[in-house]
Amino acid sequence: MAFEYFIGNRYLITRKKQTFISLITFLSTAGVAVGVMVMIVVIAVMSGAESELRSRMLGITAHAVILRHGGEFTNYSQTLQKLRQTPDVTAATPYIFTQVMLRSASAVTGVVLRGIDPATAGTVIRSLDRKALDALNHTGQSGKAVPGIVLGKELANLLGVAPGKRVSLIIPGGGIAKLPTVRQFQVVDTFESGLYEFDKGMAYATLSDVQRILQVQDAVSGIEIRVNDIYRAGEISQRAAESLGHEYWGQDWMRMNRNIFSALKLQKTVMFIILALIVLVAAFNIASTLIMMVMGKTGDIAILKAMGATDRSIRKIFVYKGMAIGTVGTLLGTIGGFILSGVLKRYHFIELPKDVYFFTTLPVSLEFLDVIVIVLSTLAVCYVSTLYPARRAARYNPVEAFRYG
Known part of the structure; x- marks a missing residue:
């Protein structure tokens, strides 16, 4: 020493x-x-x-979304196939969203309604379990007069409803002569993402049911994708959008939640x-x-x-x-x-x-x-x-x- x-x-x-x-x-x-x-x-x-x-x-949203300049786009089946073949893209699913009012016997509140494809949404959105997706898929395929809807757990508590109960879905100015459109939906399940604002203000229905009540036929708001590297989601989504054409653009989860x-x-x-x-x-x-x-x-x-x-x-x-x-x-x-x-x-x-x-x-x-x-x-x-x-x-x-x- x-x-x-x-x-x-x-x-x-x-x-x-x-x-x-x-x-x-x-x-x-x-x-x-x-x-x-x-x-x-x-x-x-x-x-x-x-x-x-x-x-x-990332459990409630996709890694990235592919959107089209000018809003909704149709003929998305071919776009889905191209995206699924894009390198580093592991899954893709279409979606459509709108703001609506939900009313029950005890309460009324505004929510974001997302139309999803139950067959492919589970590969991109992890907050919805297989039980909820199967329940939506069953109601969509059975052709029931009352379509199914999945509510956030906090939203279900606010409305005072449980699976099996019905709620009224109101779209302001969504029908003929700009009158509100009112449709009955049956609660088939609830989900819990762990984020209070999402669980309180979001609901899911099948893509076809939402397209029907919005009268948009075969149009969607965008396509959600899942990638193999979340920190390269921006780069991958941009490359995927460029491969589709100049009218498409991508937005990753970091940009959507930047603040x-x-x-x-x-x-x-x-x-x-x-x-x-x-x-x-x-x-x-x-x-x-x-x-x-x-x-x-x-x-x-x-x-x-x-x-x-x-x-x-x-x-x-x-x-x-x-x-x-x-x-x-x-x-x-x-x-x-x-x-x-x-x-x-x-x-x-x-x-x-x-x-x-x-x-x-x-x-x-x-x-x-x-x-x-x-x-x-x-x-x-x-x-x-x-x-x-x-x-x-x-x-x-x-x-x-x-x-x-």
């Missing part, structure tokens, strides 16, 4: 008459530990929120900067500890220099002590962050209002890269805080120490 590290270890164990410096050392270590722990937990929650929201969004994910990313960055101030305060404590130690060790520094110690060796002694404090604090904070994150992930004792947030509990996702960035940033701040005290100790003149010591 080099003598710099040996002396640094001795300085870490403070004598009884220097209890005050020892207390500041303990507080500095605790400050670094608390800062690192809080940063890991908060960043894990922010990462978990982003990951969970992305997962739920939400941009806000989450900004919040994550801001929280990291704010919480880094805790570590910065602890770094100031480390610097003050080392400065007071330099003032109390002038005699030792003079003796070491008289014995041939270089300025570099003196700097290493005090940098080593400061980094020892920072490393121990970072290690304790990392362990504490992992433990607290694991507790929050396993035991959901913090409940959030579902009509305000996207989640009812705190989502936690520890990402290795985030932990590495936090640890390295903390160690870098601690290292910078040691430079001035170490430099001051190295530049101390041993003659003055002997003269006034």
Whole structure:
């Protein structure tokens, strides 16, 4: 062991008459530990929120949609075949959507009605299970006078209906002479995406039933596609649209939800900067500890220099002590962050209002890269805080120490 590290270890164990410096050392270590722990937990929650929201969004929406300039387009069967043969596109399904009113015996509310093809929608939309798709498919093929509809769970609760009950679907100005069109639908099932706004304001019916009530015959609003790489959805959808012709264009899930994910990313960055101030305060404590130690060790520094110690060796002694404090604090904070994150992930004792947030509990996702960035940033701040005290100790003149010591 080099003598710099040996002396640094001795300085870490403070004598009884220097209890005050020892207390500041303990507080500095605790400050670094608390800062690192809080940063890991908060960043894990922010990462978990982003990951969970992305997962739920991709469960209720497609990876990308292919649209046509000018609105709806017909003869979409050939377009579907071309899209399914496009490289990196794994599935495609047509859809049509409109805004309608749903009325039950106890309530009335506005919803987004999406017409889907039950035979292919399950390959793109994951929030609808096979039971709901089969129920829609059965009502569509049986030719029943009352078509089927699948409601979001929160929407069904709001309307006070359950599977087997009927609701009235109202399309304002959708019929002859601009009079509202009213049709009866039977609730065949409900779905739950985990996103309150979707579960409260969305309903599904078969594509043919929606086309019939909208009187659009064989037209659709667009085609939803699923790709093999969600992070290349924009590139793939653009290439697929270009292969169909200049009148088509693509929009991926990141562009459709840009505001939400941009806000989450900004919040994550801001929280990291704010919480880094805790570590910065602890770094100031480390610097003050080392400065007071330099003032109390002038005699030792003079003796070491008289014995041939270089300025570099003196700097290493005090940098080593400061980094020892920072490393121990970072290690304790990392362990504490992992433990607290694991507790929050396993035991959901913090409940959030579902009509305000996207989640009812705190989502936690520890990402290795985030932990590495936090640890390295903390160690870098601690290292910078040691430079001035170490430099001051190295530049101390041993003659003055002997003269006034």
